[in-house]
Amino acid sequence: MIYSSELIKGTLKTIVLKLLTDNKKMYGYEITQKVKELTLDRIQITEGALYPTLHALEAEGLVTIKTEFIGKRVRKYYSLSRAGKTKAKEKLNELSNFMETMISLLDIKPKTI
Amino acid sequence: MYRISDQQVDFILADIKKHGIRIESLQQNLLDHICIIIEQNLEQHDDFEKFYREIIKTFYKEELKEIEEEAIFLVKSKGPFLLLSRLQFFLLLFITFIGPYITYDLVWFFNEGHGSVLPVEVWSGTMVFATFPLLVLLVLYFTPEKLDPLIPRKSKILLGIRPFIKIIPPTEKYASYQQ
Structure with missing residues (x-):
């Protein structure tokens, strides 16, 4: 099952922040592949959603960037800033609480995968 | 490779x-x-x-x-904001630009009693200052095709601190702000 883009959109920032918490530095393509791998292809982040999110995180000062030249092109590696690390914790707590509330609200029975 | x-x-x-x-x-x-x-x-x-x-x-x-x-x-749409439909936006403009004159006339009317007639300086003031904005609003609202892309049909209007105002055409994504 591939989840709808509406569901992913609301959690994309948290997903990116969490991945950057666990991995010291990542570039865009790597993030999309890591998410596919960790979710067994059930979540596929599109380029159209990922790069605006990374751009917004950069503008908010939540990530820092290091660039590396691959031939003629530039690869941008993203890492969490100090503010980003704090924000990642906040967003994870928020999402965790939200999921608990939704499970309770929708009366979802936990199932084993 | x-x-x-x-x-x-x-x-x-x-x-x-x-x-x-x-x-x-x-x-x-x-x-x-x-x-x-x-x-x-x-x-x-x-x-x-x-x-x-x-x-x-x-x-x-x-x-x-x-x-x-x-x-x-x-990036731009951080902080508190209000996302309005086109109709809501025009109602807001109407209230802002025309509302004060109508309110003034109504207050005057109720203060003076039902039998009294609005003096010419009051209603003519209303006509002069409210008619032009009203006409502009009506033209903008009813002829979006001619004035497109000023405020296109089915567009949304974002009011906030950053940006103060932004017209969002139907093709632009605003779904994340409707949560």
Whole structure:
């Protein structure tokens, strides 16, 4: 099952922040592949959603960037800033609480995968 | 593995720019992303340009510049905001520009009693100061085709601190702000 883009959109920032918490530095393509791998292809982040999110995180000062030249092109590696690390914790707590509330609200029975 | 040449890198970058991506950071990210896909999936004998045209289509729904619009929208639309429909926005303008005159007339009328007639300086003041904004609002509201893209039909209007006001055409993404 591939989840709808509406569901992913609301959690994309948290997903990116969490991945950057666990991995010291990542570039865009790597993030999309890591998410596919960790979710067994059930979540596929599109380029159209990922790069605006990374751009917004950069503008908010939540990530820092290091660039590396691959031939003629530039690869941008993203890492969490100090503010980003704090924000990642906040967003994870928020999402965790939200999921608990939704499970309770929708009366979802936990199932084993 | 396919090895992408400098000329091909230049070609992709020029195409990204041509299709409305002006932010350098986004250009670099998209260029690298596309190059990786090409290097991992293209065979030496395959048609580079044809393959590129196919993969770039998977990056957007209608146009590539959607990515930049979304990026700008996410950055600019921080803080408290109000997302209004076109009708709500015009009602707000009506209340702001016409409301005070009507309110003044009504207050005057109720203060003076039902039998009294509005003096000429009151109603003529209302006519002079309210008619022009009212006409502008009516023209804007009922002729969006002629004045498009000023406030297009089915557009949304974002009111906030950053930006103060933004007209969002129907194609632009605002779904994340409706949560």
